[in-house]
Amino acid sequence: MTTLDERHGEGARDGDEPRGEVALGLAPAYGPATVPLQEPLAAVVAKAGSKAANLARAAGAGLPVLPGFVIPYQAQGDPHSLRRAWQALSDGGSRPLVVRSSSPQEDTEESSLAGQFTSVLDVRGWQDFRTAVRTVLDSARRADGSVAPMAVLVQPMLTARVGGVMFGADPVEGRTDRMLVSAVRGGPDSLVSGEQQGTNYWLSGRGRLLRTEAAEAEPLLTRRELFRLARLARRARQVFGGPQDIEFGFDEDGRLWLFQSRPITSMAARPSRRARLLGPGPVAETLPDQLLPLEEDLWVAPMARGIAAALDIGGTAPRRLLRSAPVLTTVGGRAAADLRLLGAVPPRHRWLALLNPAPGARRLAAAWRVGRLAAALPGLATDLVADVDRRLAEVPAPGDLSSAALGDELRWTRRALVSLHAQEALAGALLPQPPTSRTAAGTALAALTAARARGIPDHRIVATDPVVLSLTAPSLRNPLHLPNTSGGGTPPEADRDGIRPPATGPDLPAEKTANPPHQPGFPAQKPGVRPPATPPTEGLAERPARGGIHPGDAPAEKSARTSPASLPPREALRLRIRWVQELQVRLVREAARRVGADPARAGLMRWAELADALHGRGLPADLADRTAPAATPPLPDSFRLAGGGVVVAEGDGARGDGTRGVSAGRAVGTAWDGLAPRPPDPVLVVRTLDPGLAPLLPGLTGLVAQTGSPLSHLAVLAREFRLPAVVGVTDAVDRFPAGARLTVDGTAGDVRLGDGS
Numbered sequence: 001m002t003t004l005d006e007r008h009g010e011g012a013r014d015g016d017e018p019r020g021e022v023a024l025g026l027a028p029a030y031g032p033a034t035v036p037l038q039e040p041l042a043a044v045v046a047k048a049g050s051k052a053a054n055l056a057r058a059a060g061a062g063l064p065v066l067p068g069f070v071i072p073y074q075a076q077g078d079p080h081s082l083r084r085a086w087q088a089l090s091d092g093g094s095r096p097l098v099v100r101s102s103s104p105q106e107d108t109e110e111s112s113l114a115g116q117f118t119s120v121l122d123v124r125g126w127q128d129f130r131t132a133v134r135t136v137l138d139s140a141r142r143a144d145g146s147v148a149p150m151a152v153l154v155q156p157m158l159t160a161r162v163g164g165v166m167f168g169a170d171p172v173e174g175r176t177d178r179m180l181v182s183a184v185r186g187g188p189d190s191l192v193s194g195e196q197q198g199t200n201y202w203l204s205g206r207g208r209l210l211r212t213e214a215a216e217a218e219p220l221l222t223r224r225e226l227f228r229l230a231r232l233a234r235r236a237r238q239v240f241g242g243p244q245d246i247e248f249g250f251d252e253d254g255r256l257w258l259f260q261s262r263p264i265t266s267m268a269a270r271p272s273r274r275a276r277l278l279g280p281g282p283v284a285e286t287l288p289d290q291l292l293p294l295e296e297d298l299w300v301a302p303m304a305r306g307i308a309a310a311l312d313i314g315g316t317a318p319r320r321l322l323r324s325a326p327v328l329t330t331v332g333g334r335a336a337a338d339l340r341l342l343g344a345v346p347p348r349h350r351w352l353a354l355l356n357p358a359p360g361a362r363r364l365a366a367a368w369r370v371g372r373l374a375a376a377l378p379g380l381a382t383d384l385v386a387d388v389d390r391r392l393a394e395v396p397a398p399g400d401l402s403s404a405a406l407g408d409e410l411r412w413t414r415r416a417l418v419s420l421h422a423q424e425a426l427a428g429a430l431l432p433q434p435p436t437s438r439t440a441a442g443t444a445l446a447a448l449t450a451a452r453a454r455g456i457p458d459h460r461i462v463a464t465d466p467v468v469l470s471l472t473a474p475s476l477r478n479p480l481h482l483p484n485t486s487g488g489g490t491p492p493e494a495d496r497d498g499i500r501p502p503a504t505g506p507d508l509p510a511e512k513t514a515n516p517p518h519q520p521g522f523p524a525q526k527p528g529v530r531p532p533a534t535p536p537t538e539g540l541a542e543r544p545a546r547g548g549i550h551p552g553d554a555p556a557e558k559s560a561r562t563s564p565a566s567l568p569p570r571e572a573l574r575l576r577i578r579w580v581q582e583l584q585v586r587l588v589r590e591a592a593r594r595v596g597a598d599p600a601r602a603g604l605m606r607w608a609e610l611a612d613a614l615h616g617r618g619l620p621a622d623l624a625d626r627t628a629p630a631a632t633p634p635l636p637d638s639f640r641l642a643g644g645g646v647v648v649a650e651g652d653g654a655r656g657d658g659t660r661g662v663s664a665g666r667a668v669g670t671a672w673d674g675l676a677p678r679p680p681d682p683v684l685v686v687r688t689l690d691p692g693l694a695p696l697l698p699g700l701t702g703l704v705a706q707t708g709s710p711l712s713h714l715a716v717l718a719r720e721f722r723l724p725a726v727v728g729v730t731d732a733v734d735r736f737p738a739g740a741r742l743t744v745d746g747t748a749g750d751v752r753l754g755d756g757s
Contacts, residue, residue, distance in 0.1 A: 032081065033078065033081045033082045034069045034070065034071055034072075034081055035047075035048065035069060035070045036067075036069050037055060037056045037065065037067060037068050037070065038056070039056075041072070042056035042069075043056040043060065046104055046149075047072040047073055047074075047151065048070045048072055048102060048153075049149075049153070050104055050105075051102040051106065051153055051262070052070045052151060053102075054240070054261045055068075055153070057239060058236065061239045063235060063236065064255070064256055064257050064258050066156055068089065068154050068156070070151055070152065070153055070154070071133065071151060071154070073104070073150060083126065089155075090129075090156075096124050096156070097123045097154055097155065098121050098123065098155050098156070098157050099123050099129065099136055099154055100136070100152070100153040100154075100155070101136050101139060102151045102152065103140065103148050103149060103151070104149050104151075105148050105149065116139075117136070117148070118139035120135055121189060133152050136152050137150055137152065158259075159251065160186055160187045160188075160249030161249075161251060162185060162221060162225075162249070163184060163187040163189075163191070163247070163248060164181060164182050164183035164188050164247075165182050165191060165192060165198075166245075166246045166248055167179060167180040167181075167243065167244075168233035168237050168244045168264070169243035174267050174270030177204065178202060179207075179233055180201070181200070181226065181229055182198035182201075183198050183201070183220045183221055184198045187249055187259075192247070199214050199220050200213040204230075205230070207227040207230030207231065225250065228256055229248065232248070232256065233246060236261050240263065242263055243263075245260075245261070245263065246259075246261050247259040247260040269642030269643060269646035269648055270648065272642075275641055276325060276340070277340050277639075278329070278339060278638070278639055278640065279336060279337060279344065279635070279636075279637055280334060280337070280634070280637075280688060281637060281688055281706075282342055283300075283303065283335040283336065284634075284635075284688040286299075287300065287473065288688065290332070290333040290334055290629065290631065291334065291335065292333070292476060292477060292604060292629070293603065293604060293606050294476060294588065294603045294604070294605050294610065295474070295475070296333070297606055297607035297608075298413075298581075298584050298607065299474060299581060300329070301607075302415075302417035304328035304329070305418045305422075306421025306422035306423075306425065307327045307337075307342075307422070307425050308322045309422040310421075310429070311327065311342075311425075313373065313422075316343060317341045321341065325338060326338070331635060331641065331647060332647070333629045333632060334632060334634070336639075339638060345638070373426065377423070377427060380423060381423055381427060382569070384419060384420065384573070384576075385569075385572045385573065388416055388420065388576045388580065389576070391416070395583065398587050398589075399590055403591070403594050403595070403615070404614065404615070406590060406591045406594065406614055407591075409583075409587055410584065410587050410588070413581075413587070414607075416580050417581070420580065421577065424573040427570035428570055433570060437571075438567055438568065439571050440564060440571045440574055443563070443564050443567065444467045444469070444471045445485065445695065447461075447465040447468055448461060448465070448471065449485050451464060451465055458482050467563075467564040470574065471695075474582065475585070477600065477603055485695045588602055588610070591613075594614070595610075595614060595619060596619065604623065604626040604627075605619075605620060605623065634687055637650075637687075637730065659726060659727075659728045659750075659751075661725070661726050661745065661749035663703075664724070664746050665746045666745045667683070667701045667724045667743075667746075668681070668701070668742070668744075669681035669682060669700075669702050669742060670683060671685050672685065673685060673686075675738075679739075681701045682701055683736075684697070684702075684703050685732050686705050686732075686733070687706050687732075701723075701744075702723065703725040703726075703744070704725070704726055704727075704736065704751050705726075705728075705729065706727075706729055706731070706732045706733060726744055726745070741753065742754075
């Protein structure tokens, strides 16, 4: 009696039975040399391997499994038993066999190891059978020198009319109520090896055909056969306790056979039905980079509270939802907004939404507030801007503040940002902004160009012209860097000189009207709104005595084009938000130095932890062990969160009607990503706006973005430069690579590859 393992000698010729068994490695040891699939030992994974054990379980449950036997791992038995089993199954050698690997390490719930071990098809004759067994056992040897435990599964070779692979769930979309079938002529081996491309069928859980992708003209499977496959998948799920990856075949007589069943090892995450639809578009313009924990608390939390307050005042979202779910959140350190709360996507069921009286009732209840607010908002914005300017001018240099005072100033900045964000969002919804109105970023670009022309170094420009901060995004870890102004062109005239600043909050939902967009339920405001009073804006100085904004620091010859004194209300509010954020950066850096924290690690704290440290309660004990969050890619334009915070991008049709022209005109040019050498007729194609893009925009031929709205920075910017622009173009960055010729029709809202001829 001998053991069948990975040690093999030279085989014997036909007829030398004992020598042949010894050559395969039989030695005194552990169990029978062969085990029929119908016996209980064949269902023991440790002996029969996963593939054979699964088929044994399926056969025991009555599923259509071909007969066969297993050569167990570390087998023993009568030296003649292996040949007798072969003779019986092969009908004396006249029937071809399949000799397959069956390791306990393959076909498990954790890993399929598909294709890692060898199977041999169409095995005829005893000598070929012994060679095939030897080949399968040899495949257990791995490149690292280890040897996997290996049993051998032997079954008849079936000549299939049609074969293939069936998944009892949709692993791509993570749907357990769908099934996928891929079929080819013949057995499934040519499909799983990649030699043939199969015809794909999507089925419902009950076998109803949902969709077909045919690889050939004639259908391979009938509706009846698809129904039988679905029933087999359901039965296999019951037997094994979960959806299975099944190899199958229909023989010439139409009988269905199960060749293999193993768990689906990789299912895409699927959000729940109630998962919120999120997207970065409305807020990524303000906070385009990945945020540290403290940055989230300082900038995202106040923005979320401010926008929620604006939505509540406007009656555009139920107060219950605003209280239960934040309007803004972070995913992997990147800011994202609830697109449905912001009205950035249509309702799921349009007809039901029309019949629902709640939105109209909310707007009616809010109408009296909105009517009064529309008239009072310019004055309110002026007062808030003046209050913020006064407080900024009074703030001493951070180094002159006590620890308690540093905490007080930081608390004030958080409260101020809530008010600024709320009023900025309301101003965007209620107050008209003509296409030629001045913008903070346009003023900033003009000021930056003029300051550099006068030879002022960049590190002093912020002090002399703090409006240039509107061209940058806030950051606790990165030094302030002003953008390069050599991207081409000069700012337009003073009445339309603006390059749109980074957004400080998403636009509130706007109706499509011929008038300037306004908040649903808000009456459209007439032109002629008075601008805010001239604020003391010049000079976010880094002088020893004071740390705020100081009137009179800028040169007296500052022109109207470079002064932010007469910006419209919304632009004035946006600029103050950026100034308050910059003050926060300076206060945090001083606070970190004061409490003994490494300034580079201050952003790893939360706001409550920093406040405790400023009150003498010490730093978090694990601060030294904290690491910066792993870098994450930009978020999809729209997505939902599955279990564990997994980002699941919304399907292509989710926002299919989101593409729109936001600036009229038609242009033909060359796609440009802003990084490669600039072509002579550039069409800038971007995922979302970044403050550093502002200098690139003069001289563009067209503009295409994956996100945006008629009230977004992108739209205003395009109208200021009379630039054909289309926003909401799904996957634009991937679809239109740099160098591609594009036709941009801002009137029709269309972007196409080619020159439009």
